[in-house]
Amino acid sequence: MIKLFRFLKPFGWSVAAVLALIFFQSLSDLYLPTLMSDIVDIGIVNGDTRYILNIGGLMLIFAAASALCMITAGFLSSKVAAGFGRNLRGMVFSRVESYSLYEFDSVGTASLITRTTNDITQIQQVLIIMMRMMVSAPMMCIGGVIMAASKDAVLSLIFVVVLPVLAGAILLIFRKGVPLFKAMQVNLDTLNRVLREGLTGIRVVRAFNRLGHERKRFLEANSRLTDTAIRVNKLMASLMPVMMLVLNLSTIAIVWFGGIRVDNGDMQVGDMMAFLQYATQIMFSLIMISFMFIMLPRAEASAVRINEVLNIVPEIKDPEKVKKPDSKRGFVEFKNVTFSYPGAERPAISNISFLAGPGQVTAIIGGTGSGKSTLINLIPRFYDIDGGSILIDGVDVREMAQESLRAKIGFVPQKAVLFTGTIADNIRFGKEGATDDEVRRAAETAQAVEFITGMKDGFDSVIAQGGVNVSGGQKQRLSIARALVRKPEIYVFDDTFSALDFKTDARLRAALREETADATVLIVAQRVSTVMDADRIIVMEEGKIVGTGSHKELLNTCGVYREIVYSQLSGEEIA
The missing domain is CATH 1.20.1560.10 (ABC transporter type 1, transmembrane domain)
Incomplete structure (x- = not known):
């Protein structure tokens, strides 16, 4: 003492x-x-x-x-x-x-x-x-x-x-x-x-x-x-x-x-x-x-x-000499990245390499436990990797200040988390000084305006602790609006469309493509319908990349992807 x-x-x-x-x-x-x-x-x-x-x-x-x-x-x-x-x-x-x-x-x-x-x-x-x-x-x-x-x-x-x-x-x-x-x-x-x-x-x-x-x-x-x-x-x-x-x-x-x-x-x-x-x-x-x-x-x-x-000394901390990217375009590159959770018998992901750039939608799909969410969580440096490097605009994330790194990213987690306060406050969590117009535009893109205006106080409606007074799909849309209001260079969606019906999912993805046209977008999803329109799809199995390409290319070249598609879509939808 x-x-x-x-x-x-x-x-x-x-x-x-x-x-x-x-x-x-x-x-x-x-x-x-x-x-x-x-x-x-x-x-x-x-x-x-x-x-x-x-x-x-x-x-x-x-x-x-x-x-x-x-x-x-x-x-x-x-x-x-x-x-x-x-x-x-x-x-x-x-x-x-x-x-x-x-x-x-x-x-x-x-x-x-x-x-x-x-x-x-x-x-x-x-x-x-x-x-x-x-x-x-x-x-x-x-x-x-x-x-x-x-x-x-x-x-x-x-x-x-x-x-x-x-x-x-x-x-x-x-x-x-x-x-x-x-x-x-x-x-x-x-x-x-x-x-x-x-x-x-x-x-x-x-x-x-x-x-x-x-x-x-x-x-x-x-x-x-x-x-x-x-x-x-x-x-x-x-x-x-x-x-x-x-x-x-x-x-x-x-x-x-x-x-x-x-x-x-x-x-x-x-x-x-x-x-x-x-x-x-x-x-x-x-x-x-x-x-x-x-x-x-x-x-x-x-x-x-x-x-x-x-x-307890945090393992993840800012370097003594912080590097800043020469440009602000939002390139994300994985170079032979390997990562293991502490005490795990084998790596969660191994030798992952890919490049995602502005104006592109990169989707990641795979079975449960294939390492999709783990890969996404490494981008904002929630964990430090064991081997390889993750580059943002050419600079290793370990050489960047954590605050500046995360300022580039609009992250929507797998489990939607809302805080006690109004709907507007929860959306402004992504950008503290966002105007009312910016908040409304983000909500419109996230397909959330309809249910927000249907509530008694609209954007001033109070979210209860843990968001218990809104549905799972509404939570996800508010989480997406929170990332959109930030207007980051990189968008990361970690299976954030799972609670949406197919109609809302389609409308949301169409609105997102327009809103994020100049940004780098990474989407983790379980549904083939969510990823099939992506510019590039990365297929993962047991922590490794087993296929990369467009929907049509992967149908012909990747057995794992083909198996996922056939398990979810009918023959007419595949055609």
């Missing part, structure tokens, strides 16, 4: 102010029992009312100063912790945004959400406690021992017995608590994952009558978290009774032996009262320390998880 404290640098002055205020508060609290002792031993014994009032007024001043310091420190510490949490969440989110898809998947969505919210909240809470207690508690403990010893060194020997007992109890519980808190955070990750899968996949769950199965999964994950939490709370709850037992026994011992010393004339009554208060301050400072130790194990477990996120 200490590693994370480097992010407190912007709040240095506030932290220093909190520590100074807590220091003065502790001094005030430590001086009050001595003043009370003077009132008893001097004012009351001598019957000096003026002295009692003067010292009493001084006590009020010190008490007010202590309260003011405590309130101000509480305000500043809360402000620092909130700012620290805000900055840390921002850094975690920024780091996750820089991950490649492999790194993102290796940590997991559910775990990243837990780390960004729950884990940072744990550290934020502990930071407040530490700022207010890490000076106050040790100072009250050490200062209390010194002040108590100044009142009666012999009676202070009680602390020689008490303090090791309390320290041992705290350390024992701390050692047992750390592993349990780590397990608790892992169990929370699991619960979040199960809950997220159950909620996002509710349609599939209901369609297959698996509500009971999902309920069982959730209850198991929930029970594991609950059992661990109960074990942790039992362990931590045992600390307070131990502390209070030791405190009460110490009080009895002080009153017993202190009374004997007062009776023998070795100690004054006021000093014994002050000594008792100092003993209480020492015990409560140890209770504060124990409370801090209760919070520390969970915060430590959370800090480790956050540091794991921040310490």
Whole structure:
């Protein structure tokens, strides 16, 4: 957790102010029992009312100063912790945004959400406690021992017995608590994952009558978290009774032996009262320390998880010397490209070579698992290739800035993703400053205007979370409009016509050909009807190109393509 404290640098002055205020508060609290002792031993014994009032007024001043310091420190510490949490969440989110898809998947969505919210909240809470207690508690403990010893060194020997007992109890519980808190955070990750899968996949769950199965999964994950939490709370709850037992026994011992010393004339009554208060301050400072130790194990477990996120170095990053293409035409060239997913036994694609240029429509077709989507995902550099090179306008994508590379591409993913907001906002996601006319034109080309204008608020209609209030085909058309409004040099359509009926598919492809006449277009599709009009068709099987050419050429030269065509089209359609 200490590693994370480097992010407190912007709040240095506030932290220093909190520590100074807590220091003065502790001094005030430590001086009050001595003043009370003077009132008893001097004012009351001598019957000096003026002295009692003067010292009493001084006590009020010190008490007010202590309260003011405590309130101000509480305000500043809360402000620092909130700012620290805000900055840390921002850094975690920024780091996750820089991950490649492999790194993102290796940590997991559910775990990243837990780390960004729950884990940072744990550290934020502990930071407040530490700022207010890490000076106050040790100072009250050490200062209390010194002040108590100044009142009666012999009676202070009680602390020689008490303090090791309390320290041992705290350390024992701390050692047992750390592993349990780590397990608790892992169990929370699991619960979040199960809950997220159950909620996002509710349609599939209901369609297959698996509500009971999902309920069982959730209850198991929930029970594991609950059992661990109960074990942790039992362990931590045992600390307070131990502390209070030791405190009460110490009080009895002080009153017993202190009374004997007062009776023998070795100690004054006021000093014994002050000594008792100092003993209480020492015990409560140890209770504060124990409370801090209760919070520390969970915060430590959370800090480790956050540091794991921040310490992951993204494999895909911009080169030190960025190259820019001499021209801006949108040529895409694959040269002997080979790529394997981490841990895979064989490459997903092997020795892929082709060139796609402006004004051309290049279609990629093949069976399931042939590597079509993998090939397309390499163009915007979602993954880095193992061998060969991918060139955009003659420059290797690994030598380009990721932002400038992706600015050239209008990417429409296989799974349409919409964001909460209006339809216009979702289309403008492709180009933030797009005008209303540009948004409407993109929607018209994507064949989306008809259903948009049919909605109550038109382009201002709100898309629900995950786009659940629009159909699959409508999602795809809005995703296509989002890419079109960008007017990129390269369009990449990853099986984005699958949810469209044949009539809409035909109209959309005709409109796209006109709209993208000067751009490079790459289309991945399952339907032969979608690709048969392409300028060039690339046929893939088991990660390799097994045929390239037009529809008619491939019918004569490529058995794989011919098999796909015959499985989808009738004899009249083929002719």
